[in-house]
Amino acid sequence: MQRIIYLLQKEFRQVFRDRQMLRIILFVPVVQMFVLGYAITTDVKNVKVTIYDADNSFASRELCRRFINSPYFKFAGYAESPQAIRMALDNWQAQIGVLISPHFGRDLERGLQPALQMTADGLDGNTAGIALGYAQGILTTYALDLMAAQPRLVADNRGLPVVSETRMWYNLNLESKLFTVPGLIGLLVTVVTMLLTSMGLVREKEIGTLEQLMVTPIRPLELITGKVLPFVLIGFVEINIMLALAFLVFDLTMAGNYFLLLGASLLYFLTTLGLGIFISTLAETQQQAMFIAWFFMIFLILMSGFLSPIANMPPAWQKVTYLNPLRYYVNLLREIFLKATPLKFLWNEIVPLGVFGVAILTVSALKFHKRVS
Amino acid sequence: MMAPYAVQTANLGKRFGKFEAVKNLNLAVHAGEIFGFLGANGAGKTTAIRMLCGLLLPSSGNGQVAGFDIYKQSEQIKQHIGYMSQKFSLYDDLTPAENIEFYGGVYGLQRQTLLQKRSDLLEELGLTELADMTTRSLPLGYKQRLALSCALLHDPKIVFLDEPTGGVDPEARRNFWDLIYHMAQQGKTIFVTTHYMDEAEYCNRVSIMYQGEIIALGSPQELKQKFGKASMQEVFIHLVDR
Numbered sequence A: 001m002q003r004i005i006y007l008l009q010k011e012f013r014q015v016f017r018d019r020q021m022l023r024i025i026l027f028v029p030v031v032q033m034f035v036l037g038y039a040i041t042t043d044v045k046n047v048k049v050t051i052y053d054a055d056n057s058f059a060s061r062e063l064c065r066r067f068i069n070s071p072y073f074k075f076a077g078y079a080e081s082p083q084a085i086r087m088a089l090d091n092w093q094a095q096i097g098v099l100i101s102p103h104f105g106r107d108l109e110r111g112l113q114p115a116l117q118m119t120a121d122g123l124d125g126n127t128a129g130i131a132l133g134y135a136q137g138i139l140t141t142y143a144l145d146l147m148a149a150q151p152r153l154v155a156d157n158r159g160l161p162v163v164s165e166t167r168m169w170y171n172l173n174l175e176s177k178l179f180t181v182p183g184l185i186g187l188l189v190t191v192v193t194m195l196l197t198s199m200g201l202v203r204e205k206e207i208g209t210l211e212q213l214m215v216t217p218i219r220p221l222e223l224i225t226g227k228v229l230p231f232v233l234i235g236f237v238e239i240n241i242m243l244a245l246a247f248l249v250f251d252l253t254m255a256g257n258y259f260l261l262l263g264a265s266l267l268y269f270l271t272t273l274g275l276g277i278f279i280s281t282l283a284e285t286q287q288q289a290m291f292i293a294w295f296f297m298i299f300l301i302l303m304s305g306f307l308s309p310i311a312n313m314p315p316a317w318q319k320v321t322y323l324n325p326l327r328y329y330v331n332l333l334r335e336i337f338l339k340a341t342p343l344k345f346l347w348n349e350i351v352p353l354g355v356f357g358v359a360i361l362t363v364s365a366l367k368f369h370k371r372v373s
Numbered sequence B: 001m002m003a004p005y006a007v008q009t010a011n012l013g014k015r016f017g018k019f020e021a022v023k024n025l026n027l028a029v030h031a032g033e034i035f036g037f038l039g040a041n042g043a044g045k046t047t048a049i050r051m052l053c054g055l056l057l058p059s060s061g062n063g064q065v066a067g068f069d070i071y072k073q074s075e076q077i078k079q080h081i082g083y084m085s086q087k088f089s090l091y092d093d094l095t096p097a098e099n100i101e102f103y104g105g106v107y108g109l110q111r112q113t114l115l116q117k118r119s120d121l122l123e124e125l126g127l128t129e130l131a132d133m134t135t136r137s138l139p140l141g142y143k144q145r146l147a148l149s150c151a152l153l154h155d156p157k158i159v160f161l162d163e164p165t166g167g168v169d170p171e172a173r174r175n176f177w178d179l180i181y182h183m184a185q186q187g188k189t190i191f192v193t194t195h196y197m198d199e200a201e202y203c204n205r206v207s208i209m210y211q212g213e214i215i216a217l218g219s220p221q222e223l224k225q226k227f228g229k230a231s232m233q234e235v236f237i238h239l240v241d242r
């Protein structure tokens, strides 16, 4: 126990003396969040749109014309059926599909507030959100013009004569920022805890101090604890910086429990720290460590559902994601962040995350012994 | 437990894949002896020392250090030995005082003892004034003596030094050897590798290793007589640089 305290003291002295490292720890989350913010507010133009006009009335054709002439959209041709819309989305021929129901024009005349169904390709969440916004804008202008031309439609006082019904083809109910922030947290803490742990251990290998430590009576478990604990703390600092930015700069609010989120993170750290230790047993130089860590990171991130929704992956790959601890962590973050899901409904994520964490950490700790290779 | 020798090996060997780095090493080092472990680059000195310190599992043979078996009791061995590796083994970005504090803590010294030892050592090493500098900025000679001090904080009976004087000037080397003599007088066993043949003359006994094997063993006096040479330098050249 005493040894661990001396190790921690040493680690913190080193971290605080290393300006470069401090800068990385503090600025990486900031930069990442701003890049995200930029990505959210980018203008999206030439969104490919396909329309299935089942009504083919005067009113529906007028609506189609507005989509076709909009500078924001690029008309990708009419769809012949509702299924054709889905197919166009699947084949990336269109990013958004508009479906005009069979009695659109008649319902409009009767003041029945027909709905325009808009389906967007949720794979690229940001573009989808913005495209739907544009489509909504077109629809609103169209409705306002209608009201100006036919005042009797206003009398009902029920709002606009046409409504929209938007759907995400991949992620239903998109709130892009809200959706991205938990993913970014997962990404960043993966990098920080896994990469820094492995680099820290391998650095001591490079300068020879690890060999020196191995001839002392220190126990491997003490050594590991002393080396990884600082990165747990740094990981928590990063999470808090990201949350603070999300709240202050992006006006987000977190629905769920803060401590539950930290608890889930700690559970995930078991995995990343374990991988960090594992990498350090394989690598002889920091470059090698970085390379191997990169390999793990690619797998973790691609197979987590952060960049592309899991539902959109080929079935075999979908199964592989069950082997990915980051999948569970990102899910947990989203559940807690967006939906305030109570703990008792989260066991499906927590149990596998914990099992993976304990297993990976145990295997790595066993592989890390006090001998040189 | 009753082994009369500080270090004893029987046919100790290490192979890396097909390559035999150490072959049939047979050694018996007396307690309190200064034992020089000589050999050209790549002869297998570091590999042998690592096996003795419990850092590397041997491929064959047996060995005991401080009476403990190098296969099964490496953790007990670690409590009784000090090891200064060939690589530099201090934290460059910490001050000398912080290095001492850290290693003392890892060796499990009591806080009071540790603080006392730290100020004594800084004084002894002439580092009291430089205590706030990072270790990086110290002259090499100081670093080496500091590294030795850190390896000795737990007062071990046996000390393994792997090329402790590599790259320092003759003056600093003499200072370092004064320390080695001082330790030997205190009854410690010193197991030291070196490339400097003048240092070999200071040892009680030396072994000369060549391609993983010991090809000569004895006191400098004996070896010089046996090969009819005036200095260890000539003996070494006679045996190794053929």
Ligand SMILES: Nc1ncnc2c1ncn2[C@@H]1O[C@H](COP(=O)(O)OP(=O)(O)OP(=O)(O)O)[C@@H](O)[C@H]1O
Pocket: A373, B016, B019, B021, B039, B040, B041, B042, B043, B044, B045, B046, B047, B048, B086
């Ligand atoms: N982990 C390893 N894997 C493969 N070969 C190794 C390993 N460690 C050492 N060797 C090889 O074993 C031989 C002996 O190396 P060792 O470091 O023991 O020599 P040395 O006598 O200490 O040399 P030097 O004087 O240069 O320090 C060398 O040829 C080296 O390349």
Ligand SMILES: [Mg+2]
Pocket: B045, B046, B047, B086, B162
């Ligand atoms: Mg060597």
